[in-house]
Amino acid sequence: xxxxxxxxxxxxxxxxxxxxxxxxxxxRAILKGIAIPGYQVPFASRExxxxxxxxxxxxxxxxxxxGKDDCLKMIDQGSxxxxxxxxxxxxxxxxxxxxxxxxTSEASVIQTRHRIPEKTLREDQIIVFQVPIPEPLxxxxxxxxxxxxxxxxxxxxxxxxxLYEDIAKNGHIAxxxxxxxxxxDRYVMDPSPTPKxxxxxxxxxxxxxxxxxxxxxxIYAIPPYTKVKSLDFEDYPFEVQKFDKPCGLCGAxxxxxxxxxxxxxxxxxxxxxxxxYCEERRADGHLGPMAADPAAHQFGATxxxxxxx
Amino acid sequence: xxxxPTTDPLLQVHNVTRYYGDRIGCADxxxxxxxxxxxxxxxxxxxxxxxxxxCLSTRLAPTAGAIEYRxxxxxxxxxxxxxxxxxxxxxxxxxxxxxxxxxxGLRMNVSAGANVGERLMAVGERHYGNIRSxxxxxxxxxxxxxxxxxxxxxxxxxxxxxxLQIARNLVTRPxxxxxxxxxxxxDVSVQARLLDLLxxxxxxxxxxxxxxxxxxxVARLLSHRxxxxxxxxxxxSGLTDQVLDDPRxxxxxxxxxxxxxx
Ligand SMILES: Nc1ncnc2c1ncn2[C@@H]1O[C@H](COP(=O)(O)OP(=O)(O)OP(=O)(O)O)[C@@H](O)[C@H]1O
Ligand SMILES: [Mg+2]
Ligand SMILES: [Zn+2]
Numbered sequence: 001x002x003x004x005x006x007x008x009x010x011x012x013x014x015x016x017x018x019x020x021x022x023x024x025x026x027x028r029a030i031l032k033g034i035a036i037p038g039y040q041v042p043f044a045s046r047e048x049x050x051x052x053x054x055x056x057x058x059x060x061x062x063x064x065x066x067g068k069d070d071c072l073k074m075i076d077q078g079s080x081x082x083x084x085x086x087x088x089x090x091x092x093x094x095x096x097x098x099x100x101x102x103x104t105s106e107a108s109v110i111q112t113r114h115r116i117p118e119k120t121l122r123e124d125q126i127i128v129f130q131v132p133i134p135e136p137l138x139x140x141x142x143x144x145x146x147x148x149x150x151x152x153x154x155x156x157x158x159x160x161x162x163l164y165e166d167i168a169k170n171g172h173i174a175x176x177x178x179x180x181x182x183x184x185d186r187y188v189m190d191p192s193p194t195p196k197x198x199x200x201x202x203x204x205x206x207x208x209x210x211x212x213x214x215x216x217x218x219i220y221a222i223p224p225y226t227k228v229k230s231l232d233f234e235d236y237p238f239e240v241q242k243f244d245k246p247c248g249l250c251g252a253x254x255x256x257x258x259x260x261x262x263x264x265x266x267x268x269x270x271x272x273x274x275x276x277y278c279e280e281r282r283a284d285g286h287l288g289p290m291a292a293d294p295a296a297h298q299f300g301a302t303x304x305x306x307x308x309x
Numbered sequence: 310x311x312x313x314p315t316t317d318p319l320l321q322v323h324n325v326t327r328y329y330g331d332r333i334g335c336a337d338x339x340x341x342x343x344x345x346x347x348x349x350x351x352x353x354x355x356x357x358x359x360x361x362x363x364c365l366s367t368r369l370a371p372t373a374g375a376i377e378y379r380x381x382x383x384x385x386x387x388x389x390x391x392x393x394x395x396x397x398x399x400x401x402x403x404x405x406x407x408x409x410x411x412x413x414g415l416r417m418n419v420s421a422g423a424n425v426g427e428r429l430m431a432v433g434e435r436h437y438g439n440i441r442s443x444x445x446x447x448x449x450x451x452x453x454x455x456x457x458x459x460x461x462x463x464x465x466x467x468x469x470x471x472x473l474q475i476a477r478n479l480v481t482r483p484x485x486x487x488x489x490x491x492x493x494x495x496d497v498s499v500q501a502r503l504l505d506l507l508x509x510x511x512x513x514x515x516x517x518x519x520x521x522x523x524x525x526x527v528a529r530l531l532s533h534r535x536x537x538x539x540x541x542x543x544x545x546s547g548l549t550d551q552v553l554d555d556p557r558x559x560x561x562x563x564x565x566x567x568x569x570x571x
Contacts, residue, residue: 157431168441235436
């Protein structure tokens with residue numbers, strides 16, 4: 001448990017920290033966001049007992065939608081046990097007393113930074129994204145008045161200027177994170193900061209997607225089963241990252257892999273970024289090419305141990 | 310008096326007036342602009358040239374008066390009654406605007422190719438190869454080497470930046486281009502080359518141009534017709550050669566004689 005969570009041991013707090021009026025205000029913003037898929041709804045973002053970089057936007061959205069019976073999963077970089085995930089989970093355990101889980105299929109609400117679970121989400125689940133910079137046009141147009149007008153007029157040529165630059169400088173579209181999409185044939189949206197590998201998952205997703213940006217005071221949403229298209233050129237179509245090896249531990253293919261350093265002699269392997277997914281596969285008996293390697297085995301065991309805690 | 314009497318006017322300006330508070334920017338300006346015509350607006354500093362140009366190009370709403378433009382479909386539209394979407398489309402397809410300071414008209418942090426290609430992408434071009442080859446072609450037409458296509462304009466000289474700005478504007482084949490002192494601030498030899506290029510492009514493309522300049526030599530070289538402004542008013546106008554060779558207004562005479570001494 002960290003300092004943030006300890007604050008809440010000292011007194012009684014409203015369920016999920018925020019007062020009911022604030023939650024209603026946030027829910028109104030969420031409903032508006034759902035009604036206009038991909039549109040950035042301004043909201044009166046509150047000070048939260050954590051720094052902005054920690055995902056205060058996502059936390060406020062989660063706080064506004066959480067009910068007593070919900071089961072919460074908290075992911076950071078695909079993992080449930082990084083500092084950020086641990087402390088945010090602790091925050092909701094303290095302030096809302098809800099059940100929490102590492103298992104994707106168990107969760108009714110999943111709050112994430114970076115990754116979308118590999119396991120297909122269902123209609124009865126909601127995924128909440130922590131967003132640092134919600135405005136996809138910011139890169140080339142810093143004026144807020146202008147970007148707002150561009151959204152209103154569906155004036156999105158600039159997004160392709162950015163992709164053009166990418167190809168001109170790199171020979172291909174080198175954007176790998178925060179890859180811009182067009183939602184429901186209307187609003188261009190930044191799914192930041194997820195890797196573009198996850199873009200296909202947000203297209204026609206069964207679960208409701210909510211995006212919260214605390215510092216920038218914006219909420220946006222993608223309702224279930226909405227068309228989400230990644231921007232591209234006819235002659236440079238959108239492609240996800242390809243990994244030439246399967247996961248070293250569980251052998252999974254077509255999943256997003258992270259590189260892990262095993263020792264100081266240059267030993268490394270690629271493993272599932274979604275640690276819950278990886279462990280479940282190993283528990284089911286799937287073995288990757290590195291599973292027998294002692295250092296790799298040790299790494300996997302530590303991961304499983306933390307999950308079990 | 311005009312050189313293009315047989316067609317319909319492209320732009321009709323009726324009593325355009327712009328105040329800045331109590332101060333007059335420009336007052337009661339009326340004229341017609343014909344397809345393929347180059348009109349120079351000249352006058353001393355503060356005479357209202359930029360104010361008028363900005364009113365014409367919908368960048369600055371007039372306090373009074375009306376401006377009508379013949380759209381590509383032939384209909385005459387009041388510019389200040391266009392929707393914002395129509396206005397934007399007009400500005401990036403049928404019009405161009407060349408700023409004195411190229412940095413205002415370019416995106417300095419993206420490549421030359423993207424600068425030229427932006428308008429194409431804005432109107433829906435989605436084939437990278439086509440965009441790039443069109444950009445390359447236009448860079449050639451403004452005499453910028455192909456191998457600079459991926460360089461930022463920051464690394465360009467003043468003259469190159471200005472030429473790039475022109476290419477960026479012309480790529481959609483506009484019919485009307487506004488220019489505010491396009492050769493201002495450049496070395497004399499660079500100016501000469503740019504003027505030469507402008508003159509050629511304007512003739513090749515049959516462009517209509519409204520160009521603001523306080524350099525009568527620029528007006529002489531580029532324009533068919535000239536309007537002389539003073540204190541916000543148009544005090545004399547006519548065919549460029551006539552006005553410059555035989556100015557009627559004492560102020561114009563002064564302007565012409567002072568330039569001849571330079
Ligand atoms: N934004 C403004 N606010 C107040 N007054 C202005 C503004 N812009 C221009 N003016 C005034 O309007 C008058 C015409 O200015 P304008 O910039 O149109 O002249 P100009 O002929 O373009 O001059 P220059 O050759 O120096 O560019 C001047 O008296 C100027 O001081
Ligand atoms: Mg001026
Ligand atoms: Zn795995």
